Amino acid sequence: MAEDLLIVKNLKKYYPITGGVLGGEVGVVKAVDDVSFTVKSGETLGLVGESGCGKSTTGRSLLRLIEPTSGAINFDGIDVMSLSTDAMRKMRRDMQIVFQDPFASLNPRHNIEKILEEPLIVHGLGSSAERKKRVQEMLEIVGLSSYHASRYPHQFSGGQRQRIGIARALMLKPKLIVADEPVSALDVSIQSQVLNLMQDLQREFGLTYLFIAHDLSVVRHISDRVGVMYLGRIVELTTSSQLYSNPLHPYTKALLSAVPSPDPDAVRERVILQGDVPSPAKPPSGCTFHTRCPHVTEECRTVRPEFMDAGDGHFVACHLYKS
């Protein structure tokens, strides 16, 4: 049984809304509202959800790139929340992030060698010659060539840039990589190259991934377990095969049925949700999904459902599954 590498408990991130004459706080946007999950060593946990559901905020809060409002984060036995800024920076040797937009996350004025070398310099690792050698090796590992080191980001295509982003995250040999929509900006044929690369790297280096994406088929493909987020909360969390074969939460069902299938013979029951995702500044009372849920009851409007085990580690937050 693999150990839990990352344990997140009751993570919250509230953004204040200021207003009024004195510019005081008039409300909060609950971007992440009481999220708990664990990631086992060597597994891939996927987080899916629509825009604004808080999946990226969750990912960034774990590295404290965004300071969480409250909650506990335990990474490899260390309480991340109690670390000083300096200790946190050292901690990030073991937890790295890959961003969505490979155009915006690479410095256009630095060549690839400098971009890849920087994490080593920051953490004071190796001599200059060793660092350069490591850059060359890493470029080969992610499927680029060593002569690419002297080039600049604009000389690469989107897929190649994402490889560089992954290489940068790997330079420090981290244990955990938070991948925030790493393939969303890529074309289909390039997307599959990057997904395969990420799987190969995981096997080779024993990496643990927190894979954040909005594309359900991508998440299903790469993840061992998947958490579905809606308005700042995880509404369902289970193994990826369970989630797709036996979704419990009405939102998960709707989300799965909304994905267009390229198979013209696929017959599926379509659940088309009405309306939009409510604003996280004014989330609905009770279960936040009740405004769009086809199975809504009186209880859903007032009581917030607990996030609990519906059997075999299949967690769901819905009144329909109360034992």
Place this chain on the structure above:
Amino acid sequence: MSHPVLQIENLQTHFFTDRGQIPAVDGVTITVQKGEVVGIVGESGCGKSVTSLSVMKLVPNPPGKIVGGSIKFKGEDLVSVDEKRMRDIRGNEIAMIFQEPMTSLNPVFTIGDQIGESVRLHTKASKKEARARAIEMLKKVGIPRAEAIVDEYPHQLSGGMRQRVMIAMAMACNPELLIADEPTTALDVTIQAQILDLMRQLNREADTAILLITHDLGVVAEMCHRVVVMYAGNVIEQGDVRTILKSPKHPYTIGLLNSLPKLEGSQERLYSIPGNVPIPGSLTVGCRFAPRCDKVSDRCRSEMPELKVVGDNHLSRCWLTE
């Protein structure tokens, strides 16, 4: 027999830049019949958007120019008509919706003004009639509180609502052809499902032909009757939606379908097409797909294959299907 709604033949749209002439669209032939939904699929830079902009004659000139071929709308050649006639057609007989609903709506005019604009321009309706038509269209595309929304501004609406407004605007003059350029790419899946549903309904009820440009093969499967697959400025395969998705002939189409992660069943490893999408104009001889094709032969590198009939209503551009 009457003319097809749209008949694009051997269209060539080139861009004249400092680095030379770039053939973004290089000999594209597409026919759209009345009431038909035709999809154009391809990856970025394959020329699918330039094809659609060429039909509307909205390719910025300079640097872009239609250098060859014809675009016939109900028999009338759009390449040679003057700008005045084109303005009559745009928004009236052919309408277009774009990917990003926020940047295609004017932020300083109300929703009602913007929908009413094309109505007033094309039908000589009064301001009052245009407003009534705008409300009617908003109701038709499923916007709640249409009477209130008509006086609101684009920033007050969500992404899905804005795309509904775009569709209302496009459909206000009952066009015969609707060109939709990635209409749901910027939207979440649950909202995408709503918009696709709406477009299907409009196609059925008003018998509007739709030319749908997308990179998502799932959207194609749900919406289209026929599919055109483009690669590097060329049509490489076309046919009925079933044929293309179930028994594709061109190695690119096959590779594209195989590289999609599936929701049902599990696969250990995804197929991936090696290499990158070519930069338009970088390949001049041979099949455009040859550098990435796993079935490439010497002939592919030197000679460009023709688009040939390989089955019932099925065309493919590959030497393998000889």
